[in-house]
Amino acid sequence: MVFSSLPFLFFYLMAVLAVYKLAPLKVRNLILLLVSLFFYGWGEPVYIFIMLLSIAVDYTHGRLVERWRENDALARRVVASSVLCNLAILFFFKYWDFIAGNINAFTGLSIPEFGLPLPIGISFYTFQTMSYTIDVYRRDAPVQKNAVAFGAYVTLFPQLIAGPIVQYKSVAEQLEGRREDLEKFASGIRRFTVGLAKKALLANAIGELWDASIAAQNLTVAGAWLGLTAYAFQLYFDFSGYSDMAVGLGRMLGFSFLENFDYPYISKSVVEFWKRWHISLTTWFREYVYYPLGGNRVSKAKWVRNILIVWVLTGIWHGAGWNFLLWGLYYAVWMLLERLFLGRYLEKLPSALRHVYTMLVVLVGWALFAVEGLDRLSMFLWTLFGGADAYAAVDGYHFRSYLPVLVILAVASTPAGKNLWGRLGERTRSVLTPLLVLASLVLCTASLVDASYNPFLYFRF
């Protein structure tokens, strides 16, 4: 099930909220666990068992760490075991076919490829359960003896499918001690509606432009850049919209999740960009990979190695493909360049130039991310950097058709809206909020109904 869908909005959400609010506090984690399993099972009926397995494995490992806390060597082995189990599940479902396929291509062996569909959310929940065992070992959070509470943490439907990756220590207390109130609930509604609008109205609208560009027979340089810009907006509003919905839903249920995005497209350097984009992922890699490797408190050579490792892993976390690996490396290089010497020069430039520089780096990065298949990618990059006609009439048509949307997207990528909202008086905001929520719900419903609009193409008759 997907948040931006008619079944979720008009049936699941209200039913869940009703049951949840009416239930006594003690039962609420159990309810969360059950409704979240239902949510997950709606799209993946069989893969529920993988997730239950992951829960069982890490619940047990958590208890074992606690039991053997005195014996540090043993406790560390338990942590290692947990990590290995989770990575094994992830590796098998996500990376096996890619690795096997490439080995076969290079060596001529015939390692079997299974072609199994990827269980939804597996990249998110395996990382979450790993973070649990590690946090318990590090004493950043107490062990969770209640299997239901632990299960609720792993399966929590707001962030199960698309994050943010919730580290156990940031919600440990909230599993038992959360309280909801009207303010949180209303605030959650606001946040959720903003996210829904970002996804259903903004991301979906501009996504069509990217689809048209990448499918075009004679893509021009202008068309490629326009399409890439469309992709950059679509990805941001889609992903951050989802995170907003997750945060909003969490608040409606009484949880406070950490932010996942902080207006990344206003960044003035690549380093800054990665402090604002997919924050929960970079935080996870920093805490559980970068710092254990020594971070930047090691020799320069080792530090470069650490950066490379973290970014390659970040790249391939997003997908099992060479382009994702390239994308990770691409950012590793830019991060190193900025930290080693570029950063100092950048600071001297006017901020507009720094912003343009960052956006160019980010856009080209998205090309690596978006275009799968190395030959398609090289063709696209070739076009992007001048290897095609500069401009065609259809580019003007696309630009004119999408200009109002692009302007809205650009403004919405900055805190301008938030600042304007903050400057309005409390009375104005109080009046506007329910109106805007209603207007957004109406427009989003229209958009979602249309997405299922499927007229029988009558033309052949």
Place this chain on the structure above:
Amino acid sequence: MTKTSQRVTAAVFCLFLAGFGLLHIILPDRNFSPVENRNLRQMPEFTWSALADGSYTAALETYLSDQFPLRDGWMGLKTRYEYLLGKREFHGVYFCGDRLISKLEDDSRSEQNLACVRQLTEKTDIPVYLGLIPTAAEIWKDYLPEGADSFDQTAYLARAQETGAVWVDIAGALAERRDEAVFYRTDHHWTSLGAYCGYTALLEAMGETPAPLGTARRAADDFYGTLYSTSGVHWLQPDSIERYVSGEGVTVENVSSEETHGLYVDSFLAEKDKYASFLGGNMPLYIVRNENAAASKKLLVVRDSYSDSLAPFLSQTFSEIHLLDLRYYRTSAAQYAEENDMDMIFVCYSVENFIKDTDAAMLAQ
């Protein structure tokens, strides 16, 4: 936010979602959507195996979408606000001020089907006429948004003249009347006036004089066609359907159902698909007979739905017309023409159907 505002926000949110959810459950399910011209998904049956492989939940999602209350209204709302944001193309249809024009995509079969026509000319001695009807995207290309692209029909029509069949210049006839209503504004077909252009083009190619247009009789003035459905643009004026040929003395035999009726089937005028009132819609084979026709000639038309509105004009010139739809009546055109003593074969398709048609291969049999 004030407490009241929080309460109102919570109330608005919950009532809107719960309200439409309840409405969905309470309102009866629809079987068919006239606007979308398709059957709507009904409640799927539950089986454990369907649940396990995900098909049950997928079907349930389709069901919940298809039966959503006020579905057509939501569609129209989305189109309207997208229009406000500058969008001019909706589901493959361009909105051009007062009319809808369908975008034409290229298709790999376009050259293949031309080759099939060439093979037909080689297979039979009966004269073969080829008439490809350009769509509104070609005749009314000045109305398209600037820079909007569509399949290059001019170039294609030029290539189509090389097949060896006698070329019927329908494009020229339509272009002369491009400022008149030769296509519908909410449907992809040509109007009766447009069909008359096709008729005059055929007769010119034959070296004969076409019958005059005659006076128009309005059959309907609330016709919302296919493009209305596809695009979701619901705010245009409806089309009107005109009839120029009275059809007196003309019989139309539906060979597969063995029924005979007149040129027009008025029962369709009460439904959404009013274009089907010409001849009665798509059937494998119709035989149109007119004892009072100008000449005692037999014509085989290998066709698509555009010929439905062409047939009335043809009936004035040909005493017997066989209208063959190769999608349903799979036979060799050459063989059929010879077995039934046809005087002429007219391959008449709109460009948009011809470049996609997979059954035109039968022409070459």
